[in-house]
Amino acid sequence: MQAINIRFKNKSIPVLNFTQRHSHMELLSSKLKEFELHFEFRKKLKMISMIEIIGDVAIFKYNDGTKLYLEVS
Template sequence: MVHEVILFGKRAVPIENRAKAVSSRSRFNNRMQDMVSDLEFRRRWKHVRCIELWSDAAIFKYDDGTKWYMNIS
């Protein structure tokens, strides 16, 4: 299975687009642009393993098995 990839900072993380919709990816990209100046998010980003993208949420999966949900609607 081929995954999409998002580049943020110096890291590339695979994205599984479960919604299969272009609009959810564009909303996610807009939300990620808003997070550029958020220091806490940038610290978390270093430990993200992959991202699941749904129609109204993005699920960030971390190296230790935890998850963080971000609303993109």
């Protein structure tokens, strides 16, 4: 599986889409646009190493091993 990069502000984040659906990538992009002005989310996003999409959930993996789950549907 090949990682697709998604850009949020000035950061490029690799995304693994296990569902192989393009619609889930679009949902993730729209969800990130919703949180664009949310200060706490942007602060946390700086530490993310990669994103995995499994079903309707995006899993944000941090450098320290912790995860943040975000429903994208």
